[in-house]
Amino acid sequence: MKILYLSEQDIDLSQRGIYSDLINTLAERGHSITLCCADSRYPKTEFAAGKIPKLKIKVPNQFGVNFIKKGLVLLRLEGMIRRAVAKHLKKEQFDLVLYATPPITLAGVIAYCKKTFHCRSYLMLKDIFPQNAVDLGILSEHGLRGILYRFFKAKEKKLYRYSDRIGCMSPANISYLIRHEPYLDRDKIELFPNAVRADECNIERDPSRKIFEKYGIDKEKLVFVYGGNFGKPQGLDFLAQAIAQCRDIQEVHFVMVGKGGEKEKFFRALRGLGNVTALDALPKDEYEQLCAQCDVGMVVLDKRFTIPNYPSRILSYLGNAMPVFACTDKSCDVKDLLEQAQCGKWCYSGSLEDFKACVRWFVENRAALRTMGENGKKYLAQHFDVKKNIEKLETFIQGK
Numbered sequence: 001m002k003i004l005y006l007s008e009q010d011i012d013l014s015q016r017g018i019y020s021d022l023i024n025t026l027a028e029r030g031h032s033i034t035l036c037c038a039d040s041r042y043p044k045t046e047f048a049a050g051k052i053p054k055l056k057i058k059v060p061n062q063f064g065v066n067f068i069k070k071g072l073v074l075l076r077l078e079g080m081i082r083r084a085v086a087k088h089l090k091k092e093q094f095d096l097v098l099y100a101t102p103p104i105t106l107a108g109v110i111a112y113c114k115k116t117f118h119c120r121s122y123l124m125l126k127d128i129f130p131q132n133a134v135d136l137g138i139l140s141e142h143g144l145r146g147i148l149y150r151f152f153k154a155k156e157k158k159l160y161r162y163s164d165r166i167g168c169m170s171p172a173n174i175s176y177l178i179r180h181e182p183y184l185d186r187d188k189i190e191l192f193p194n195a196v197r198a199d200e201c202n203i204e205r206d207p208s209r210k211i212f213e214k215y216g217i218d219k220e221k222l223v224f225v226y227g228g229n230f231g232k233p234q235g236l237d238f239l240a241q242a243i244a245q246c247r248d249i250q251e252v253h254f255v256m257v258g259k260g261g262e263k264e265k266f267f268r269a270l271r272g273l274g275n276v277t278a279l280d281a282l283p284k285d286e287y288e289q290l291c292a293q294c295d296v297g298m299v300v301l302d303k304r305f306t307i308p309n310y311p312s313r314i315l316s317y318l319g320n321a322m323p324v325f326a327c328t329d330k331s332c333d334v335k336d337l338l339e340q341a342q343c344g345k346w347c348y349s350g351s352l353e354d355f356k357a358c359v360r361w362f363v364e365n366r367a368a369l370r371t372m373g374e375n376g377k378k379y380l381a382q383h384f385d386v387k388k389n390i391e392k393l394e395t396f397i398q399g400k
Contacts, residue, residue, distance in 0.1 A: 001096055006098070026393075060073045098124070170310045198386075238300075238303065238349055258281050291316065
């Protein structure tokens, strides 16, 4: 089949990830894919031919900026992408247009593609906006911010209606969507989890943990690692307090690696704590090597969320046979994964006492961590292999 893949940012197909693994595996299975990527880092809008052609669309930056600027960029994004597709791809033929949230402002682009190419549409639902912004206090259902909320909510409903199939990350995502969007046909919603090439995840562990020397990390400690975005969704005020709360647990060390709009504030809160190493975002290969030598992988989400998020960061931990420590809101069903796979611990991201108790549990059960890691790796192969998602896409496009 011929697929048009829409993305709000560039996708580096030489790097591993949930989107690059999906695209590369689709191509390897004989499907023809054209990428349409909108990114502020492009010098200009242009079409680049190749094994996997890419329409590069120059857009204003929307990452690491305040909410107002981000909102203005999102409003312009739809028109910019639609005009670029019309100019460069109008004479092409596609069987499927494939895209993910964020953003939700692509409804007009999807409508244009379906009409122009007479194709079907598949939404990979990775983010439920604007409700997540309401949860974090960025938007409100009332007042001046309520106007923005209603505008984006209307955009969200249009996107759902224009999508012939909606793939949700987890069972809780499906339940949430059915409960809050009752107008949707239940048959158009299915499970489509974050997934990777499960057989290519493992990075060999170095018993000497030599890379720790570069960053001054004690290799004898039980090392917890968090890698990814430092933004409002992560509940960083709580995480900083929780790390400080664990100062008296001499056996552990925390490594925080990444970037994001809240990074500077978060790193300032960590200053003076001897049990943490805070690092700016590293080159992907170096980060993966560092992460693979750590003992426990962390995912953290703000306690205020009412929508069930499912962080993709978990997959790299599972692939490297690392136990997972998830500290999230109560709506998140990651805790169900950890229980089913017996591959980690969960605590509510509003309880400092529970956070510290979980850290102590990992220390006291250090001998069991390898088994937990292997359990997670097996669970990844069974439930989060990208080939399973591709089979769903193929079934969908065949009209089954």
